[in-house]
Amino acid sequence: MSGAPEEAAAEAERARFEALVTEAATVSVDGWDFSWLDGRATEQRPSWGYARAMADRMGRARAALDIQTGGGEVLASVPKLPPLTVATESWPPNIARATALLHPLGAAVVADPDEPPLPFGDNAFDLVVSRHPVTTWWTEIARVLVPGGTYFSQQVGPASVFELVEYFLGPQPAEVRGARDPEQARAAAGAAGLDVVDLRAETLRTEFFDIGAVVYFLRKVIWMVPGFTVEEYRPRLAELHRLIETEGPFVAHTTRFLIEARKPDAGP
Template sequence: MVIIREGGQLLNNHYMDKLTFEQYMELAKESFSGWDFGWLERTGRMAVGNLSWNYYNEVLPYVRASKSMLDMGTGGGEFLRLLQPLPRITYATEGYLPNIEVAKAALSPYGVEVIPVDEDEHLPLASEQFDLIINRHESYAASEVWRLLRPGGIFITQQCGGQNDIELNGWLGAPPPEHFQWSLSTAEDQLAKQSFEILRTKAEATHTRFFDIGALVYYLNIIQWQIEDFSEARYQKPLEALHERLGKDGYLDTTCDRFLIAARKPMG
């Protein structure tokens, strides 16, 4: 309760310091393009814990030393643009249809051709074409990475592990995602079986923090692989329960599961 003054008189009034569930659901309908969660992060409604490495700094020395490069799963081209000047020959792939035109518009001024892809195992690119392949949070087939790299070429990927955001599935009563066993050891084994030389690995779990149910629903609408049948209507009751929990606790934390691998295709 808060005391307010009106017309010289002190009045009691109930103060609403939280939006309703329905109001937050309206915020969750904000449009999304590319692959940028900045709208949530700039407002502070979602915050991701810091890792002990920085992917930009991991890849930049290799970008500068390469003559040809592929960015797998470029999203809207947001990260790739940060790495300019890019190698003279730079391609990007993208499999999410709404992002393709966004990426083309963003990257064409830099001479980057964006290649639409349907499956990881068959990318429409020539063999042994690249000195460097980077991959940030995109699925891949180790055999295709091997095919596309020149001998001596480098593959650097930062991946979301299978335990990423796993709490969301539990809270909503949804089955675990298809990729819930994906991990550094699994990825490392796949690359080693393909005869890659593993140069560097790192794995870490921090947290992603959500401060309102609208931010959480907006996020789930984007990461459709986490809960494949997700919709507000289908999961309304557990979402309302989480809204109540947020009202009491102020935030919800999920696991932010990340790992990094740098690998080389041997010469000869």
């Protein structure tokens, strides 16, 4: 009889694990809204306030492009959009979501594969923005900017949330950990003919309070653990669930950088 309480506790833990994982594996991950994680995970925000700073620049622009808009949530938060505002997106569910959200605000959404060339003519926009682009095509950005135009972007930095990545994939090579370095972005912008006028980076604390938050995050941010599925990683998920339940939140660190670059004014 002495083993009965332990067996009951173990069964309750298995049931909680299954419930958390099943919920997180079935909820929609369309768009770029992370509100499902409220109360289940926290992420420290960069000090520069990207959405607010981007909105300020939008309010002064005449023609603006938001590259890789996701579900359009950040662009939709801008109080005053430029007279001409266009967004691009590649993932069909996000295209539909962004269209429904942005068209009533007067912004057009263009389906684009996120590969060169951008589907716009030269010198089309005085402001190009992008929050967390997967890839930055610097030469294309320089091409579509008017002389004197600005590119403004918050990007994921090197080895972001790699405590979680390496928990599932093991230690990553130096070239993978060092990718997305802000100085690489500075050099690429310069090579495309843009002048970098601001470059800032921060490391920020992230906490996952239950295994459902981990599953949701990895389903949504698909490049963290490529090909992630619950069934493929069930043993590691169960192990991480026990770790969180006994020791508290799983702590990782996101890295972010802000970059602002300008296209030189045309000569006389």
